Amino acid sequence: xxxxxxxxxxxxxxxxxxxxxxxxxxxxxxxxxxxxxxxxxxxxxxxxxxxxxxxxxxxxxxxxxxxxxxxxxxxxxxxxxxxxxxxxxxxxxxxxxxxxxxxxxxxxx
Numbered sequence: 001x002x003x004x005x006x007x008x009x010x011x012x013x014x015x016x017x018x019x020x021x022x023x024x025x026x027x028x029x030x031x032x033x034x035x036x037x038x039x040x041x042x043x044x045x046x047x048x049x050x051x052x053x054x055x056x057x058x059x060x061x062x063x064x065x066x067x068x069x070x071x072x073x074x075x076x077x078x079x080x081x082x083x084x085x086x087x088x089x090x091x092x093x094x095x096x097x098x099x100x101x102x103x104x105x106x107x108x109x
Contacts, residue, residue, distance in 0.1 A: 011086060017064025022049065023057050027066065029089040030080050037070070037077040 044054035061067040068081045069103055082088045
């Protein structure tokens, strides 16, 4: 029972992190991105957001363990946390759904 409650809390925390349309846009963009990693600049330019707004949402997704970040020189690159099976599954579902719906995936590219 304790394991079950821990799992439920984890899923609730992930959903809370994803519970904003902009954060879902970022998650979908990274789920459908073939390179799998994108910089803050690439994300904010692709989605038409300001850099501070993008950074704020990325921070929430990173703190919620939805995304991971790697620093290379002065750039931060974000990618889906595929080490978590729930997040990986959600990302795969979204990525597969977008492949089947070209009109929507073209909007994000």
